[in-house]
Amino acid sequence: MEHLDHGPESLTDRKRRLVRQRIVEAADELFAANGFDNVSVADIAAHAEVGRTTFFRYFGDKVEVVFAHEEDILSRITRFAESEAVGPATTAAEAVAQLRPLVIAVCDQASLDIKGYALHYELIEQHVELRARDALKAQRIADELARILIGRGTAGHKAVFAGQIALACYWTARRRATSPARLSAETAAAFDQLTNL
């Protein structure tokens, strides 16, 4: 997996990352073998050889494990965006333009592993609880995008609007893309369409 940030990783960070990865891999194996509904947090913890307490240090609940990869992507993009020297957006159009490359970067990263992406959404489609959490995660992306703009000095009301519009482009692409490989291109197309409104 590509890293957008190449800073050195501390020993503690590395240890945390590996434990987290072990939990995710254990969960993926169990979900695939027994079905999402038949796997408990205790099962995942046991399979990953960690305690329940450790599990909950990394994930709020069983559902969160399913979105671990997306969370990684989002936090990488957020860190990248915060490291850029970009000033405040003075108009809504400028705010949306600042978000465009970030949303496309999220799409690029999310669809990098085409098979993993397909499996992820196959699992999600089968469970209303996962579809719901997926929708909530998307709202979290919009909020993060708004937060990035506000961090650059953009007015809150413009930032919130731009975050939601950027998310709308992402959802449009999710609905239109006939394959994961098309996700980024469809997102770009949706951003292009905004100028016609």
Add this chain to the structure above:
Amino acid sequence: MEHLDHGPESLTDRKRRLVRQRIVEAADELFAANGFDNVSVADIAAHAEVGRTTFFRYFGDKVEVVFAHEEDILSRITRFAESEAVGPATTAAEAVAQLRPLVIAVCDQASLDIKGYALHYELIEQHVELRARDALKAQRIADELARILIGRGTAGHKAVFAGQIALACYWTARRRATSPARLSAETAAAFDQLTNL
């Protein structure tokens, strides 16, 4: 509560509506008294004096009951929109313009009962599962709006985009509105901002 459609109600429809209402009221009472987490479907069914089977004829799960009022609003607005003689939207801008009054009508209806609206979101904020379902319901609104446009002959790719943009205006308003009474005005303001993109 206002009804957008004034057609006569059949006896069966009336009976169904009253049973549904009894389940919702029983659930609201139990959630308020014991907390959402401590109430089961069996509790709700017993309190509403219906069987579990009847409960599941009306609602997929306990979470769905929380969104019964929103579902009612959405299906009323949808029926209203489908009864209007409106042609296909030929541009994305026209598609969004067709959706604008529908989204504002949803906001008007949802914020009619200001106290109920506040209680609804207070409950939702306390539970990640409810926040997630709320986000999923919002996506359902976007899909319904796209479906209405497609029903009028609008091209699918335009309809999907317009539905998501309309939803972005709704979410922007949800984030910006300082009180339920401001929801519709903030939604209109967000739609106004689209022309500056």
